[in-house]
Amino acid sequence: MVGIFQFKPYTCPSKGWVGLRTDGQLRTIGSKGETTERVLREAGVRLIARHGFEAMSLRMLAKEVGVQAGSLYNYFDNKQDFLFDLLASIIRDLVDELLEKLAGIEDPRDRLRAFVQEHINFHTLRKEEVFIGNMELRSLSPAHHREIRSMRDDYEKVLEDIIRDGVEAGYFKCADIGTAKLAILAMLTGVSTWYRPSGRHTIVTLIEQYVEFTFGLLHAQDHVQEGSRVSHREPS
Amino acid sequence: MVGIFQFKPYTCPSKGWVGLRTDGQLRTIGSKGETTERVLREAGVRLIARHGFEAMSLRMLAKEVGVQAGSLYNYFDNKQDFLFDLLASIIRDLVDELLEKLAGIEDPRDRLRAFVQEHINFHTLRKEEVFIGNMELRSLSPAHHREIRSMRDDYEKVLEDIIRDGVEAGYFKCADIGTAKLAILAMLTGVSTWYRPSGRHTIVTLIEQYVEFTFGLLHAQDHVQEGSRVSHREPS
DNA sequence: CCTACCGATCGGTAGG
DNA sequence: CCTACCGATCGGTAGG
Numbered sequence: 001m002v003g004i005f006q007f008k009p010y011t012c013p014s015k016g017w018v019g020l021r022t023d024g025q026l027r028t029i030g031s032k033g034e035t036t037e038r039v040l041r042e043a044g045v046r047l048i049a050r051h052g053f054e055a056m057s058l059r060m061l062a063k064e065v066g067v068q069a070g071s072l073y074n075y076f077d078n079k080q081d082f083l084f085d086l087l088a089s090i091i092r093d094l095v096d097e098l099l100e101k102l103a104g105i106e107d108p109r110d111r112l113r114a115f116v117q118e119h120i121n122f123h124t125l126r127k128e129e130v131f132i133g134n135m136e137l138r139s140l141s142p143a144h145h146r147e148i149r150s151m152r153d154d155y156e157k158v159l160e161d162i163i164r165d166g167v168e169a170g171y172f173k174c175a176d177i178g179t180a181k182l183a184i185l186a187m188l189t190g191v192s193t194w195y196r197p198s199g200r201h202t203i204v205t206l207i208e209q210y211v212e213f214t215f216g217l218l219h220a221q222d223h224v225q226e227g228s229r230v231s232h233r234e235p236s
Numbered sequence: 237m238v239g240i241f242q243f244k245p246y247t248c249p250s251k252g253w254v255g256l257r258t259d260g261q262l263r264t265i266g267s268k269g270e271t272t273e274r275v276l277r278e279a280g281v282r283l284i285a286r287h288g289f290e291a292m293s294l295r296m297l298a299k300e301v302g303v304q305a306g307s308l309y310n311y312f313d314n315k316q317d318f319l320f321d322l323l324a325s326i327i328r329d330l331v332d333e334l335l336e337k338l339a340g341i342e343d344p345r346d347r348l349r350a351f352v353q354e355h356i357n358f359h360t361l362r363k364e365e366v367f368i369g370n371m372e373l374r375s376l377s378p379a380h381h382r383e384i385r386s387m388r389d390d391y392e393k394v395l396e397d398i399i400r401d402g403v404e405a406g407y408f409k410c411a412d413i414g415t416a417k418l419a420i421l422a423m424l425t426g427v428s429t430w431y432r433p434s435g436r437h438t439i440v441t442l443i444e445q446y447v448e449f450t451f452g453l454l455h456a457q458d459h460v461q462e463g464s465r466v467s468h469r470e471p472s
Numbered sequence: 473c474c475t476a477c478c479g480a481t482c483g484g485t486a487g488g
Numbered sequence: 489c490c491t492a493c494c495g496a497t498c499g500g501t502a503g504g
Contacts, residue, residue: 049374050374051288051290052288052289052291053291054287054288054290054291055288055289055291057497057498058498058500059497059498059499067473067474068473068474068475069500070473070474070475070501070502071473071474073500078499078500079499079500134429135371138285138286174449175444175445175448176437176445179437179442179445179446182426182427182430183426183445183446183449184423186422186423186425186426186427186429187419187420187423189422189426190421190422190423190425190426191418191422193370193422194418200414201412201415206415209411209415209419210415210419212410212411213416213419213453216452216453216454216455217449217453218452219452293481293482294483294484295481295482304489304490305483305484306485306486306489306490306492307490309484309485310489314483314484315484
């Protein structure tokens with residue numbers, strides 16, 4: 001019974017939507033899909049940080065995004081995939097920014113200083129993302145967990161190599177490189193748990209202090225190098 | 237209409253229960269209340285660590301304890317109070333153990349060493365409790381949050397005083413005592429996120445390494461003192 | 473992108 | 489300590 005006058009108030013399953021709402025209003029979506037995707041990501045980070053992943057309902061998420069719960073399934077296959085995509089993109093950003101930052105720097109002391117800068121910058125500017133990245137590995141399926149874990153290992157490996165190079169060159173001293181790596185990472189990451197833009201210190205100052213701590217921890221001599229200026233970005 | 241033959245298969249609202257179950261079996265509880273309380277606490281810690289507080293349902297909790305969901309309300313007034321009692325008892329244990337450990341120790345270097353020992357001992361032996369203690373402050377009501385926050389401040393203050401005393405005595409060197417305190421705490425607490433009893437190092441070895449890191453971070457000279465033997469307890 | 477719905481489960485309470 | 493229940497909400501799907 002499909003006639004030529006059939007009314008189809010909805011269209012196109014892939015992103016180009018024209019929907020008819022309960023209130024009778026016609027809703028034109030157009031290219032809003034990409035915007036929704038960004039808003040969805042930001043709302044997801046915020047809600048997971050506040051409630052935990054399991055406790056974040058898709059209804060909360062849908063409301064923040066301005067969409068019905070069922071419609072979220074146009075953006076992911078299920079809740080678990082949404083978490084994985086979120087966590088993967090965070091760690092990918094972290095690794096990418098680090099490699100970009102370290103490119104061309106040779107001296108282990110300079111590389112260590114750059115690592116501290118980059119790690120603190122990222123962990124203060126994107127603290128909610130860091131928080132869920134450290135917290136919600138527990139909510140990943142085993143396969144997804146392994147994948148994220150492996151990306152984190154890549155990141156940690158960069159620091160481990162820096163320390164090893166520095167030790168072999170005689171700049172650093174520590175009994176166990178693996179433990180030193182974990183100690184430094186935890187120390188630096190900790191900033192993200194208490195940092196507030198309105199706090200006592202600017203990010204630049206904090207970076208200077210943590211560079212000092214890190215070099216002290218590794219019993220580094222004369223660690224004040226040429227070109228040790230600190231670069232940073234203020235939070236938005 | 238209460239006759240002398242009235243059958244009351246349940247009794248005593250406070251802890252001395254004799255219940256009649258669906259299967260017709262008579263269940264005598266007697267003094268089991270205290271056991272249940274301990275099991276409840278342990279199950280709560282485990283489930284909150286695994287799922288997050290909001291996502292831990294009282295049905296999960298009841299099943300682990302071997303009780304019906306409604307019966308949990310004999311042990312707390314509501315879910316929020318349960319969380320608060322749990323977190324408060326954890327931080328109380330931490331502070332109590334620390335003060336006991338530090339009692340009678342005078343030299344700031346010895347006190348710092350003892351602090352590192354105690355913090356790592358607690359954070360490896362009770363890692364799930366530490367995890368929820370750091371994670372689920374977000375799920376507390378504002379009043380409860382303030383109360384826990386204040387207990388944590390007491391704990392952190394002990395380390396801050398140790399550092400200040402050491403700096404004034406000329407043993408330690410750092411640009412900012414507040415930041416140094418936070419850096420050391422995060423570094424030590426980090427052990428709880430990756431420590432496994434089957435790992436490469438024993439707790440004793442880890443403590444030695446972290447003492448070294450901590451003294452290095454504070455640029456301490458000749459930190460190997462007499463009586464610097466490391467004490468510890470192995471996990472159960 | 474929406475409506476309408478599925479079976480399951482939620483924190484909490486009444487009453488015994 | 490139990491049974492039985494409250495209204496609300498869950499992740500996900502069908503169909504358009």
